[in-house]
Amino acid sequence: MSRNFDLVIFDCDGVLMDSEIVSARVVAADMTAHGLPTTPDVALARFVGTSLRNMKPIIEAERGAPLPDDWNDRMVTKIAEAMAADVSPIPGARAVLARLNALGIAWRIASNSADEEMDAKFGKTGFLDLTAGRTHSAPRLFAQGGQPKPAPDVFLDAARAEAVRPDRCVVIEDSPPGVTGAVAAGMICYGFAPHGDGAHLLAAGAHRIIDRLDLVPGLVMAQSVDA
Known part of the structure; x- marks a missing residue:
């Protein structure tokens, strides 16, 4: 497919x-x-x-x-x-990562959070078995001159790690700075808005809005970006 x-x-x-x-x-x-x-x-x-x-x-x-x-x-x-x-996963988060693995679809995590913060979150929620080696932290790039979102740097770092062109990447973001950074990286961005219409994400440049993470694999595998 x-x-x-x-x-x-x-x-x-x-x-x-x-x-x-x-x-x-x-x-x-x-x-x-x-x-x-x-x-x-x-x-x-x-x-x-x-x-x-x-x-x-x-x-x-x-x-x-x-x-x-x-x-x-x-x-x-x-x-x-x-x-x-005190942290919990977004509903469907672990299932969507496992589903992408099963389909052989590469995925990464790009965050403004420091590595210490991400390790704490994923450790608390039991995600480290899935996320180890897949995280990209904007603060990790500071020593090399990188900037946090809304700059594109952390997204481009994730793409380089998989040797994937930016135009072949899709970003799932819930904030305007993140959407802005993804668009600046030359990537398609789907705004994630489980509560509300996501108008603020569309205004920032999101291609479309999704309200459930289980939609992601189908969007990757569909015949049309607009499907």
Whole structure:
């Protein structure tokens, strides 16, 4: 059977792991401690899909003072600890990864999260047997000059690992920064919106919206991208 794509690239938070609210709790508590009272819901709405690197200057500008030099590293540790204690998979996540394996379809994970955070999430949920060796972290690329989403760097890193051209990759993303990065990488992006119409993802450049992960294998194997 012909394929539309040779590689599926998943975002992590909000696509495979129900982890965004967990991170938002940590961010909200930290902002509050630094003089900016914030609730988790507000932090989630403001920073979904935003890397810590890009978040830091926003918070500093709002508080009118710099954050500690080690803020990023400390936040990574706090978020990883929170994930190790309280995170769950998105419904259907493990099944879709197993199904792609059974079909012989290559897949990777491209995230703004640090490796420490992803290890905590996948360890807590029992996904490490599936995800080991398939994760790509934007912070891992910083030393080489890479940038987090909405830059395309982490998606291109995933494609290089499988020796797949960007135009043969499909990305599953749930945030505008992620969609923007995927499109900038020259990849087709399907917006994942299990709750809502995904209009904000279409506005960012998503090719279409899906609301269930079990749709992904069929979209890869279908005869038409628009099927």
